Amino acid sequence: MINCNIPDHETDVEFLCTNEYCKDFRIFCFKCLQNEKHSTHIRDVQKIKDYGREQINRNDEDLVLELEKMIDHINQIFFTLKEELKCGNQISEEELNGLNLIQLNDLICSKIKFRKEKQYLIQTIQKNADSLIETIYTGLNEFSQIQFDCPGKKVKQEMKTQKFDMINSIQDEQINSFIFNQDASILVGGYESSKIQVFQFKKGEIKLIQQLNLHKKSIYCQYFMKKTNEFLSGSCDKSISICYQNNNQKWDLKQRLEGHQGGINCIVMNNDEDLLITSSDDMLIKFWRKENEQWECQQTIGGHSSFVSCISLNETGNQLVSCSKDNQLLIHQYDQIQKMWILGQTIRIKQWGRRLCFINDIMIAFQPEKKEQMHIYHLDNVEQLFIKSQEILVGVGSERKKNRSCFWFFPQQYVQSKQIILNKNGCCVNLIKKDQNNDFVTIQSIDFQTKAIFGRMTDDGEYLITWDDRSGSIQIRQYIE
Structure with missing residues (x-):
């Protein structure tokens, strides 16, 4: 079943x-009913299990x-009219020969x-038929548009015109993290x-420039600055x-930051790049500011009762969302x-997850985790709280180890230039398009048939790079429209 879209319920x-x-949301829970939702037309309220697919199909039938x-009735009327037109006022030759001049004159006038009258009737029918045909065509066009707006139809249409095609594959050992500089000329890989390793990146081809050994354990996450030619790496x-x-x-190496008591899971920065935020297995989030060209921790916040799996900063840089295995x-x-960060909202969820983004x-x-839907939360203008508003169908993919959990890393990414969300879920990498009406549709799902996938998209959305343990290779895909 699906949760009610009102969080408190x-x-x-x-x-x-x-x-x-009805102007209320049409799918709702018992608490909505208790709050007198749909009370003015309670006769039109049904249980979902009593309605179901059969009822929908029966209505269509x-x-x-x-x-x-209607078609049969119209055909019968037209058949009768056609026969009347053929037989009306007909007279045999014998009857015609028996008419006098006055009767013959009356016959001709008739x-x-x-x-x-026939001409007028046919013209009237023709005019009404044209209007009916126009109405039917208008209806067909509206039906086509409605069907296109349906998720299933829309996915099929969009997938024909927008997708990422693989253009290169390079064998390599496990890479947990990829980052690009702003113009996608430099690619950095953080290895298990x-x-x-720092690569030159050009039109889907990579060339090794330099190898660095700065950490004692696996690289978990990275960030490439846009205002300065610097990058950060977080490690186990x-x-x-x-x-x-x-x-x-x-x-x-310019500076090493220490202070977390667990592996570093996520690194984000604000647009001015004067605020650095990190999260860790130690269940904490740290905020760092630069003073005298050195980064120093200015605030540490808790709140989660398990490792922090992901953090994301909003566009303005004044709100931070985090998720954890503690279902919050x-x-x-x-x-x-x-001049400090304070908790503004706690959203209780039934199933924890590893990925989110503003x-x-x-x-x-x-x-x-392990769900075929990605959840969208909107900020309510009145309450100024985020509430779940949509569930977007996304691919999960296939793997022999059915009970194996989703894999770490591969942060969720929103590419503004293409209005595409890069979403890794189970064995699939999903590309989800947002339109002008804030509706979302999955335009492509790439099934790697393994959950150990890591990747990133360039800031302009032109290239998608991944590494997976099934192919054992870096795969580079290019956006085709």
């Missing part, structure tokens, strides 16, 4: 409303049967009048073996390394007066 939906004038009756060894390019055009989404707000200041995308 925290129960499964079980009712639906078929009243055509009734409409088709009604249309067939024939002329009847022909005129703890090494970091509980440290964060900041690298810069020296005068010899070689990458070197926490949203922290920056207080301008106190799409903009009012929208969050969250992927629950």
Whole structure:
């Protein structure tokens, strides 16, 4: 079952409303009913299990049967009219020879009048038929548009025109993290073996420039700055390394940040790149500020009772959302007066997840573990709280080890230029398109048939790079439209 979209209810939906004038959400739970939702048309409320697919199909069949009756009735009328037109005012030669001049004159007048009436009738029918045909065509076009807007139809249409095609494959050992610089000319890979490799990236081809050994354990996450030519790497060894390019055009360690008591799972920065935020297995989130060219931790927040699996900062840089195995989404707000981050909202969820991201200041995308739906949360204008508003169908893929959990890393990413969410779920990498109406549709699902997939998209959305343990290779795909 699916949860009610009102967070406080925290129960499964079980009712639906078929009243055509209803303005409330049509799928709802018992608590909604208790709150007098749909009370003015309670006769149109049914239990979902009593409605089901058979009822929907039966309604469609009734409409088709009604249309067939109308067609049969029209055919009968037209057949009668056709026979009348053929037989009307007919007279045999014998009868014609028996008429006097006055009777013959009356017959000719009658024939002329009847022909005129026939012409007028045919013209009237033709005019109404044209109007009927136009109405039918208009209806067909509207039906086509409605069908296109349905998720299943829309997916099929979009997938024909938008997708990522593989253009290159390179064998390599396990890479947990990929990052690109702003113009996608540099690619950095963080390896399971703890090494970091810097590549030149050009039109889907990569060339190794330098290898760095800055960590003692596996690389978990990375971030490439946009305002300066520096990148950060977070490791299982509980440290964060900041690298810069020296005068010899070689990458070197600039600063090492320590303070977390667990592996570093996520690194984000604000748009001004004067605020660094990190999360860890130690259940904590740390906020770092640069002073005298050195980053220092200014605030540490808790709130989660298990490892922090992902964090994301909104576009403005004043709200941070985090998720954890403790079945909570926490949203922290920056207080301008106190100059610190404070907890603004706790969202209880039934199924924890490893991936989420802000799409903009009012929208969050969250992927629950082992679910075929990605959840969208919108900021309510009145309550100023995020509530779940949509569930988007996404691929999970196939793997022999059915009970194996989804794999770490591969952060969820929203690419503004293409309005695409990059979503890793189970064995699938999903590309989800957002339209101008804030509706979402999965335009492509790439099934790797393994859950050990790691990847990233360039900031312009032109290239998608992945590594998976089934192929044992870096795969580079290009956006085709």
